[in-house]
Amino acid sequence: MSRELTEKQRQILQFIVESMDDTGVTPTMREIASRFGFSAPASVRRHLDALEKKGYIRRHEGRARGIEPIKDQVRRLFWQRTGIPLVGQVAAGTPILAEENIEDVLQLGGLFPMEQGLFALRVKGDSMIEAGILEGDLLVVRPQPTADVGDIVVAMLGDEGTVKRFGRAGDHIRLEPANKDYFPIITRDARVVGVVVGLVRHL
Incomplete structure (x- = not known):
């Protein structure tokens, strides 16, 4: 139902x-x-x-x-009626622990469509700067377990979260940074938890 x-x-x-x-x-x-x-x-x-x-x-x-x-x-x-929950932090460099607790509820004034389950994460690190994602930015994420090649995703590696561009390498997942100083992560163990659908710049 x-x-x-x-x-x-x-x-x-x-x-x-x-x-x-x-x-x-x-x-x-x-x-x-x-x-x-x-x-x-x-x-x-x-x-x-x-x-x-x-x-x-x-x-x-x-x-x-x-x-x-x-x-x-x-x-x-009611989060979708009143705001978007901010969930911990997520690494955009070497993955760090993403806390699975709600820190705040963001009032974004209709900037994003009212989709079921949207949540926000604050970026930590600089591995996505060439995609315009900077440390401290807020990413708005649609929760879903799959992604298309080229999507920017939030993925879990064990208990750690990271933001990368999604790709494939044979039967492995390829998590591609947008910074030449970082190497891609190629693994079978990553779990996509959402696709980035918006960004709010940290000023």
Whole structure:
């Protein structure tokens, strides 16, 4: 089933999350009905059924406040509405550890399309300077496990992340720097985690 929400489902989910943030508990079905002007509990139940099937909430039957938002799915949805999450740092030289935690949420004012799951990484190193990617720049990345030859990708080598141009060398992946002072990385072990779709210059 698609995880795309109707506008009413999104509003109800946002109300659930905001109620939990404000009061520490999720709303009852009666409170949801009152907030959105539903006259019958069945209308609320129908929307909650859809949110549960799409993976945004789980419900604990028999409890008045038994709605539990599923945090990862909710974060991904509302980040795309309000901003793009900044995830650690990624090396653009000798690979360094890319922290898998969110440092900030960037408000980029509609500079990029609202695609599901976009995230940003801050570049460390100078191995991509000939592609116009400088240390400190923010890269906006579309998560995907594959890439076309020539794409600039974020790839993981073990637990370390790097930004390189994607290529092939026989049955190996070739990660090509854009700086003559660096050598390409040719490996079978790299894992593409996303393709760079935008850049915000560090000033």
